[in-house]
Amino acid sequence: MRTPAATPDPRPFRILIVEDDDTIGRHLESGLRANDYAPTWSRTGSGALAEAERAPYDALLLDLGLPDMDGLDVARRVRDRFPALRIIVLTARTDDIDVIAGLEAGADDYLVKPFSLSVLLARLRAHLRRQYTAAPLHEPVLLDDFVLDTAARRCTLDDAEVPLRPKEFDLLAVLARYADTAVSREMLMARVWDENWFGSTKTLDVTMASLRRRLAEAAESAPRAVRLPRITTLRGHGYRLETDPA
Structure with a gap:
């Protein structure tokens, strides 16, 4: 069943996928596009860093096991350069130390493979909804x-x-x-x-x-x-x- 993404403005959310596995990458790209997102798929960490500099993105879906560099290094560099970008780590690593390392590197969330598209979409919507909800104008x-x-x-x-x-x-x-x-x-x-x-x-x-x-x-x-x-x-x-x- 198609689950539309609730967006606060007319443009679709831009999602950068960093995944070297062809099957997973195609699945994520087609699933996000079918749910009104605008995905871009990069198979390498260096390619993702260049793409992040080229165009503005709302969220990054990041595999840690990349062929050219460690995904944690990608997370750190993206977090330093784009502090507001939501980063969701997609990993087959299940040890606590690996999960903690991903969060320490700047990730907002993580999903352990294998995961369902519906779970990913729910997490993604939650992060984007909170990112684009205006902060209440309280006194300091x-x-x-x-x-x-x-x-x-x-x-x-x-x-x-x-x-x-x-x-x-x-x-x-x-x-x-x-x-x-x-x-x-x-x-x-x-x-x-x-x-x-x-x-x-x-x-x-x-x-x-x-x-x-x-x-x-x-x-x-x-x-x-x-x-x-x-x-x-x-x-x-x-x-x-x-x-x-x-």
Whole structure:
């Protein structure tokens, strides 16, 4: 059954497929086109990097086992060059360390092969819907020496901007909105990823670890001692952003 992609503007979403397997590549290309996406298929990492520079894309479907370079290197370079681009890793690697490596390299999500086209389309729609939903125009949130401006999507610590990836910013925004309140893992997955998310929530743990690291690095590089909200892990439940750790 044909599942139309809900788009916020008349143009179809442009999807860059990076897959060296002919059967999988053709299946993805034809399946996406049949569902109102505009796919471009590249069989190599270098070709994908060149294509990403040539035209704007909304999402990248990335196989890790490429003939010319490691897919993780492609993810890192794309994430550095195009921070807003959604990256979904498609991999046959099932070990936790491989999944974590993909997320650490900048991927927003991953699917382990073999997977169904319907599952891929559901994940893709969820990511694109959140990417193109306008952020609410709230007043900036002030927490200690830390400011989160959701309208401008800027995070600053002692007036210095903290570079955050899209999911890191979204995760921090939810925690800041409910500062000093316990927020469950289920709520974070629903608000930051998708309300119908199913499967592993390892992506939450990896994103949280990366967010903590970026905030700590920003605090360490500040010219003076700063007060930084602390993200506390609540075992068996979720997390809490504490505005007064003392």
